[in-house]
Amino acid sequence: MIRIFDIALKDLLQLSRDFKTFMFLLIMPILFTFLFGFAFGGFGGNDDSDSRLPVGYLSQDDHWITTELHDLLAESDVIRLEENPFLTSFDLEELVANGDLAAAIIVPEGYGRAVLKNKTVRLAVIADAGTQSWTTIEAEVLTAASRIDGAARTATIMEQMELEGVPFDYAFEQTLSAWDEPPISINETSSLAIKQTSDEGNALAHTSPGMMLQFAIAGLLTAAQVIVTERTSRTLQRLLTTATRRIHVLLGHFLAIFLLIFTQFTILIIFGQYVLKVDYLRLPGATMLVAFSAALCISALGLLIGILAKTEEQAITFSLIPMFVFAGLGGAWVPLEFTGKTFQAIGHLSPVAWGMDGFENICARGLGFESVLIPSAALAGYAVLFFLLAMWRLSASEEK
Numbered sequence: 001m002i003r004i005f006d007i008a009l010k011d012l013l014q015l016s017r018d019f020k021t022f023m024f025l026l027i028m029p030i031l032f033t034f035l036f037g038f039a040f041g042g043f044g045g046n047d048d049s050d051s052r053l054p055v056g057y058l059s060q061d062d063h064w065i066t067t068e069l070h071d072l073l074a075e076s077d078v079i080r081l082e083e084n085p086f087l088t089s090f091d092l093e094e095l096v097a098n099g100d101l102a103a104a105i106i107v108p109e110g111y112g113r114a115v116l117k118n119k120t121v122r123l124a125v126i127a128d129a130g131t132q133s134w135t136t137i138e139a140e141v142l143t144a145a146s147r148i149d150g151a152a153r154t155a156t157i158m159e160q161m162e163l164e165g166v167p168f169d170y171a172f173e174q175t176l177s178a179w180d181e182p183p184i185s186i187n188e189t190s191s192l193a194i195k196q197t198s199d200e201g202n203a204l205a206h207t208s209p210g211m212m213l214q215f216a217i218a219g220l221l222t223a224a225q226v227i228v229t230e231r232t233s234r235t236l237q238r239l240l241t242t243a244t245r246r247i248h249v250l251l252g253h254f255l256a257i258f259l260l261i262f263t264q265f266t267i268l269i270i271f272g273q274y275v276l277k278v279d280y281l282r283l284p285g286a287t288m289l290v291a292f293s294a295a296l297c298i299s300a301l302g303l304l305i306g307i308l309a310k311t312e313e314q315a316i317t318f319s320l321i322p323m324f325v326f327a328g329l330g331g332a333w334v335p336l337e338f339t340g341k342t343f344q345a346i347g348h349l350s351p352v353a354w355g356m357d358g359f360e361n362i363c364a365r366g367l368g369f370e371s372v373l374i375p376s377a378a379l380a381g382y383a384v385l386f387f388l389l390a391m392w393r394l395s396a397s398e399e400k
Helices: 002-016 019-039 064-074 089-097 111-116 132-160 168-178 191-201 204-218 220-232 235-240 246-274 284-308 312-329 341-347 351-363 369-399
Strands: 053-059 079-083 103-107 124-127
Touching: 002 220, 002 246, 019 204, 019 220, 019 246, 053 064, 053 089, 053 132, 064 079, 064 103, 064 111, 064 132, 079 132, 089 103, 089 124, 103 132, 111 132, 124 132, 204 220, 204 246, 204 284, 204 312, 204 351, 220 246, 220 284, 220 312, 246 284, 246 369, 284 312, 284 351, 284 369, 312 351, 351 369
Parallel strands: 053 079, 053 103
Antiparallel strands: 103 124
16 A cells, blocks of 8 residues: 555656646636636626617507506516607617618507506507517517506506505505515526526536546646656566565555545636636535546546557557547536537546536536536546556567
């Protein structure tokens, strides 16, 4: 056991002297996280912009019912009213035709009085019915108009029943406000809703773990070069002639790489939590389980690369190729949810995909501890596979 720690300490001292280790494990993932974060709006670059559909608004009626309708439309999360008292209906029609407005609403004269008398009255809407936005705008306008009409009818009925102490205006306002807090509400918990919330809420919840996993693999080139140097200088062969067993040598190198990668994960998780505001520590135990399993997997991969590579150039190549392949397939750059089912199945052949699943289940999807058990088990399985391949390859090379 002491020999394992001695080998690990020797590797860590060598790695700590190499600037490339810190560049790939810490500097590069932070820089690329900021780069991808800005590219996908993760730093709130679009927070000040209004993404609602621009809709022109012209009222030809000055009734207070019309004012209530205006206020409902102005509070919409879907459309944004564009008002200019100097614009006519012809101006609005031209703006819609030119694409400057998604639609235009014209409230006809007498609208308010017609609503109070329970008469059918239509709002004039100028729009291109062939566009996808029209369906959204139509539903929003119909909803607002129905609320106004329903509140007016309810208040009228209550007034006709001569309920004591319930004037029309009060009944109207109470009925209208009741829509804001309905007695029954439906909470959407589908995977689609979760995905949309995570995408809109924080793009960094995807970018941060993606870059962390990607450059953990890239950082293996320095760890692999240590093993390659040990082999080319025949230090490894001399070490194996002593009482040190082969498994001790492998475990010593593996432990050094693991401590390096796990330390990187810990630092970047803390950085992500307090600087990038990615909620890794919502479930700290789950986050550290995924980080631990991912570190095991990547460390075993680094050990295998070090055993396979015969030169330092090969170590670099064998480190960078898995980085690009595993990161690309595993969804480190683009979420696998945005791809088809076939690509998602292929992507999960990459251990990065399981690492992304684990981290995103915690900090993006808001799932519980049990959601990281399968991703962690998959990463541990890859770790065992890579370690056994490294052991087999070292035994085969010695026989030659």
